[in-house]
Amino acid sequence: MWDLKCGNHMCSQVCHPQPCQPCPRLPQLVRCCPCGQTPLSQLLELGSSSRKTCMDPVPSCGKVCGKPLPCGSLDFIHTCEKLCHEGDCGPCSRTSVISCRCSFRTKELPCTNLKSEADATFMCDKRCNKKRLCGRHKCNEICCVDKEHKCPLICGRKLRCGLHRCEEPCHRGNCQTCWQASFDELTCHCGASVIYPPVPCGTRPPECTQTCARVHECDHPVYHSCHSEDKCPPCTFLTQKWCMGKHELRSNIPCHLVDISCGLPCSATLPCGMHRCQRLCHKGECLVDEVCKQPCTISRADCGHPCMAPCHLSSPCPVTACKAKIELQCECGRRKEIMICSEASSTYRRIAAISMASKITDMQLGDSVEISKLITKKEIHQARLECDEECSALERRKRLAEAFHISDDSDPFNVRSSGSKFSDSLKEDARKDLKFVSDIEKEMEALVEAVNKGKNSKKSHCFPPMNRDHRRIIHDLAQVYGLESVSYDSEPKRNVVVTAVRGKSICPPTTLTGVLEKEIQSRPPPPIPHHRHQTDKNLGSSNLQKIAKEPVIDYFDVQD
Template identity: 80%
Template structure:
């Protein structure tokens, strides 16, 4: 395949992802045999990304990550004999056309590769050689490249490691198994025996035993009167410790026997003679006490064991958290007297989930004894192993029934591991469906089918319009319009967007009441009350009021405007009382009708009177507002383009003229107002009528 891709130029370099041309210099990895452009592999070898993790092993191959120390520099053929090989159409690209001659990968093969220079690994050696079997008794002629071992049917017969027996296995590879025969060994003191495999390493033997039973020896010493008190040992027993030639001091060891002999003590002849006492305090250290305060024997120099101590010692609980003081007489064996404190261990157990909670704990591993109980990957069974860290093992239960898909076309034959999902089936789903539209999804193991996506026409939830291109599985469709259905109150319509179900099920309508009021015809605006009359509260609607002349305009709450109109009407009626006293009739219906109540007016002020006077004066003088070029309400003076151009050229001159004209107008207005005031005052004093 590699030769074909290189010849047809379909092989790509893993570094640049470009096709390796026939004439392009290449380099081939000797571990994975991938081919790269020579320039590409040089750049890769020098880049920091190609360096090995330890930094000293060289650079890594992009394909197999094999580390190399030398960077390739020259273009050679695959066998490495020819530099810059020339391509021949009859030969493999990038090869020299000569015999390969490389050593094969098989370590036992002495023959070199005998095919032409080629990419990839060398084929197995085709030569025939004579090889012996594993036991070395028979020989066979096989191919040199054959890696399998040769076995015969003969018994091995080699001497085993024990050096006493021979191997009984049939011709096999590797070393022979240890000897499986058992032999009986005796301890050094001769009191215990044990069976071990033949060839087991024996301990030092004195000719009478092979191991130590760790018991007291008990053999008779050379004196013939006492027994050995040492642990079972391979060497000969020691001399009797009570022989006269061995004992040189008194029992407490403070005084030499030679000094006691000078004082008149009897000389010892045999080992059973008593050892003289010096009469001093014994002073031997006892097993009780502590490292800081050592208890000693308080008796006089004596033979044998010391008497119990009269002091007290501190002993610790098992975990060493608490201590207590006890008499030393009870501490015959200090290690055997222990007590437990009430402290509970708070360390985590080996599972990492539970606490130890043991009282006076001395455990170091804290193994958890609880059952794991977590669900396994099948989702049906729970882990029955002791509580542990990490993930649980796969479920060990297996079914011996066939596992099929829903329609039965696809089958998984037993044994079926627990938790295995039904097989995938490419047949169309055969389950019963709610709609009669064609089914496009495949058979499945889920109980519920995917929703039907067939496009249909459906009414919205409020039955406002028939919507098209609606998937079949969608049921609640909103058109986005207002519901506008009549509520139970019979007065209002639902203002919600097209919705599902009834408009107001457990709630009451809270829209404002629209019944007109009795006096002002404004709506009630109280929360909807279909079964009760409107509440008698003041109207809060805004109304626009104006005076009779129409100059003053103001917005006011309806109830306040009504009170203002009633006050004005009362004043008007009071002014008409003089007419009633003179016998004239007064029409008051105009003052108390609803229409007039709606059109409540404001009182005219001095500004209104001045406006009326100016209007009458303008009508008398036949003055039009639009004819006054200085009137701000007019459309404004009209100037020619020439005048505007001159004004732009000399703006200061125009400003000066405008200032002078303003002063002239102000002076004229001041004189006109004085003349008008004098004329009006004279006319009013004469009581005459205005004349044009």
């Protein structure tokens, strides 16, 4: 800073080569008061003393200064509140609202604390959540004012060569090709094909048309070409191999397949020594849980049926009720019923006890009784059904047929058809679809005639899949015709197969459709309704009583 020509003040400009400007306080240069609102010419007219040197004070106009201060905001600028004066304006006594750098938050401070422009802003604690230009990372800067959000990180992703990583700043899109190269020859595995240097990094070995010359596990012919992979393709040569369970030698098996299942049951003896493995041909041990859970096949001492409890070879069979199903029949063989063995045995014990009590009563009266048959093990567990009145009637008819020397073909006493009675439930189901019942009867009649006239002792017929109600009708009709009926498959393809047996199957004398038609024909016709005119007002009380006493007929109430 150099002294000005006046010798009283210093140059306030930045260093410059030109001569300094004259002193700005010279009387000829100062034209206004310090605040700049009033010219000095007006002040001199009002009696103010004139200035002669730069050291003389500039006259004040006496008004409020009003110069803008550095505090405040764009909308409300603070001004100096002092009277017109020389020098710098004093500190502001008001407060200013300042914003953070990103303009997210504001706060209020006294203007005396805002000494510079740096004090007019502050940094908040908000982190920027915008994506950077790379599209992979977030900005995450505090009180961010950046608009481009360039990513300062290194990309670091693997290049296409698979050996090096991208060293450029994090970016969008694919990385550039690896710039490194090799100056060694690149050959295939056998060396027949060569790529000469320079070889760009990541270049795959050249393709070769020669047959693979590597050492293989098997001695089968090699059909694949030379390759750069570490492992050769699996051998597909067809050969013979044993299945996992050593059940059979399978042919046309590719060489690379090791574990082959023949699909047959394993049938290996389990550690219990009683059962065999029921799993299909498999690898490894037969028992997964190392415990056999198959039902015990040891015969019970009382009934002879298998124990059926879980395998317990190391301990005796538990005492449980036998759940096996047995067929009971009466002495004449007409009645048959399926029951559980334990229930049938308890029923026979009750009958045997009653018979034993009657025999003891006879012994008390002095009669001799043979009780050996009542207490044998075989008789105790041989349960039977009791014959009913229909069995007795059938026996009487047979005796009459034998007494009159009547052959089986004529059957005048209706011996065969005595048991061919249509149940009420069967009639009720048949009324819903008479045509279906008629077709089923025709098929069963043809089946019975074919087995009685043909050479085979059995013949079967398979009905198409049908609903449950139709299958029930077929099962009930099969019992009437003496046919064996079994349902196969699952819904909705479940069907019924009936089998006729020579000597057992026979057609009933009357069909179910014939019985239902006779019942319909035997019904009385509905009465003719009496039409009465509204003009007939002479009906007596006697006619009303007759009409009231007439019974109401329900023509849909069919009793079989």
